[in-house]
Amino acid sequence: MSKLVIENISAGYGSVQVLHNVSLDVNSGETVVLLGTNGNGKSTLLKSIMGLLHPSNGAIRLEVDGQETDLIGKSTEEIVEIGIAMVPEGRRLFSLLTVEENLTLGAYRDAARKKINDNLDFCFTTFPRLKERRKQQAGSLSGGEQQMVAVARSLMSDPTILLVDEPSVGLAPILVSQMIAKIKELKELKNLTVLMAEQNFNQAIKIADRGYVIVHGQIEFEGKTAAELANNEMIKQLYLGA
Numbered sequence: 001m002s003k004l005v006i007e008n009i010s011a012g013y014g015s016v017q018v019l020h021n022v023s024l025d026v027n028s029g030e031t032v033v034l035l036g037t038n039g040n041g042k043s044t045l046l047k048s049i050m051g052l053l054h055p056s057n058g059a060i061r062l063e064v065d066g067q068e069t070d071l072i073g074k075s076t077e078e079i080v081e082i083g084i085a086m087v088p089e090g091r092r093l094f095s096l097l098t099v100e101e102n103l104t105l106g107a108y109r110d111a112a113r114k115k116i117n118d119n120l121d122f123c124f125t126t127f128p129r130l131k132e133r134r135k136q137q138a139g140s141l142s143g144g145e146q147q148m149v150a151v152a153r154s155l156m157s158d159p160t161i162l163l164v165d166e167p168s169v170g171l172a173p174i175l176v177s178q179m180i181a182k183i184k185e186l187k188e189l190k191n192l193t194v195l196m197a198e199q200n201f202n203q204a205i206k207i208a209d210r211g212y213v214i215v216h217g218q219i220e221f222e223g224k225t226a227a228e229l230a231n232n233e234m235i236k237q238l239y240l241g242a
Contacts (some may be wrong), residue, residue, distance in 0.1 A: 001028045002064045002083070002160050002193055004049070009058035011048045019043045019217045021058070026161070031187055031194040033211035035235070041217040042197035046163045049195075050086050051076040056170040063162070081109050085159035089166040089197075091150040095139025099130050100148055102138050106156030115158060123152040126186065127155055144175040151179075155186065163188070164196040168203060176203055183207060205230055 004026040005099035012018040018041045036042045036108045037192055047053040051074050060071040062082065071079055085106075085222070093102055103123055107116045124133050127148045133141060138149055147167060156164060164183060170177040184207040187194050198204040211220040223229035 002062065003027050004161055004193070005046070005059070005061045005063060005196065006049070007059045007061075008046055009045065009055045009060065011044055011053055011055040011058075012207040013042045013053075017217070018055070019048070020056070021103075022214070022217070022219055023058075024195055024212050024222070026195045029191065030209045031184070031196065031207050033202055033208040033229075034195065035198045035199065035211055036197070036214040036227070037199050040214050042199075044195055044217075045214070046086060046114055046165050046195070049079075049163060050084065051079045052207060064160075068157045077108070080157055080159075083109075083158075083160040083192060084163065085154040085161070086163040087154045087165060087167065088152050089169055093138040093146055093149055093153075096137055098135050099138055099141070099149055100134040103130075103153050103156050106153035107158075109157045109159075112156060112158040118158070119156050119158060123155060126189075127152055127180070142199060143170050144172075144179070146216075147171060147175075147179055148182075151182070151186070159192065161193045161195070164198075166195065166197060166199065168198060173219065176200060179227055180204070189196055189218055199231075201235060 007023050009022045010017060010019050010021055022045060034042050047057050062069045062071060069082060103120060107113050129145055130148055130152060167179050180203045205226055208226045210225055211223050212219050212236060221232055221234055223232060229235060
């Protein structure tokens with residue numbers, strides 16, 4: 001059982017503060033969505049969780065079976081090692097390496113190295129297109145295929161918590177729908193806990209247990225259920241054109 005707890009996180013870039021006392025939590029087995037338009041701090045929060053950005057104040061804790069681990073100050077490598085992985089916005093693949101080489105690089109975590117073959121088989125079964133393209137350079141794939149590689153690479157670390165940053169970016173609507181559905185499928189198959197940052201409300205709500213809305217670096221609304229998110233007036237104005 002694992003739980004991610006973020007308390008009063010403030011963070012930014014140089015003199016520009018992006019997050020202002022952000023608090024949220026993700027319970028074991030949940031899919032929680034962080035909704036917000038571009039520039040409101042979604043990626044900054046995920047980078048803070050992964051140790052790619054150092055918050056100026058606040059706490060980020062991972063609670064596993066009653067034991068707490070403070071993530072503040074830990075390196076990204078250490079955070080991956082304890083079971084958190086991220087699918088970054090824009091995919092960030094090694095374009096000149098093959099699909100299989102990109103996936104293998106995802107098995108950084110010690111526990112995952114022992115399961116490389118099993119995890120590769122799982123990824124190729126889940127994404128048959130990648131099996132067909134396993135020897136092809138990642139940079140030559142379509143946008144949808146590259147997103148498959150990015151998701152599969154994160155799974156190669158055998159995580160318990162998966163952070164997904166804007167999986168809809170750069171994809172056609174039909175591919176967005178397919179990718180969101182695949183994230184739900186993977187969550188159930190691998191018993192993952194998922195925090196997904198997304199601006200496509202209509203797609204995100206399909207798999208959300210609950211969620212938060214972030215506006216100008218602050219949490220403006222917490223929906224304790226997907227229905228609460230769907231019925232919130234601010235969300236209707238921002239995302240549904242009401």
